[in-house]
Amino acid sequence: MFYCDACGKRAGWPLDSLRRSHGPCECCGEVASCNDVPSHSLSVARTAEPLTIVAYQLINEDLTNLGGPMGTEYTTERWRRNYKTLPEARAAAERDYGEPIEWKGYSSGDLGHVMYTIQPVRV
Numbered sequence: 001m002f003y004c005d006a007c008g009k010r011a012g013w014p015l016d017s018l019r020r021s022h023g024p025c026e027c028c029g030e031v032a033s034c035n036d037v038p039s040h041s042l043s044v045a046r047t048a049e050p051l052t053i054v055a056y057q058l059i060n061e062d063l064t065n066l067g068g069p070m071g072t073e074y075t076t077e078r079w080r081r082n083y084k085t086l087p088e089a090r091a092a093a094e095r096d097y098g099e100p101i102e103w104k105g106y107s108s109g110d111l112g113h114v115m116y117t118i119q120p121v122r123v
């Protein structure tokens, strides 16, 4: 299982600080530093309450400060906007970008100067 701290806590799963990588949580879809723990080692498997998606938050991230020497790179968040559906959020990103985007799940990937990330908002 690949899960974020919030989902791990809710399900009572270990929050393993050694085996972590960045990516979308298998429970909530949020892109975060997630725990990467084999399912068979989870005593309570998949008991996290399913949450309802109430919105899709589109995040516009400025990547123009990437590519410099190590330690000087950073990204800046320009804005976040909420949409009712995933297609609406994607369409809004493409309108903003000015071209169709080849989505990798909830992320536009690195588009050079900008990256769009969509985070489902769950309750």
Ligand SMILES: [Zn+2]
Binding pocket: 003, 004, 005, 006, 007, 008, 025, 026, 027, 028, 029, 030
């Ligand atoms: Zn999660």
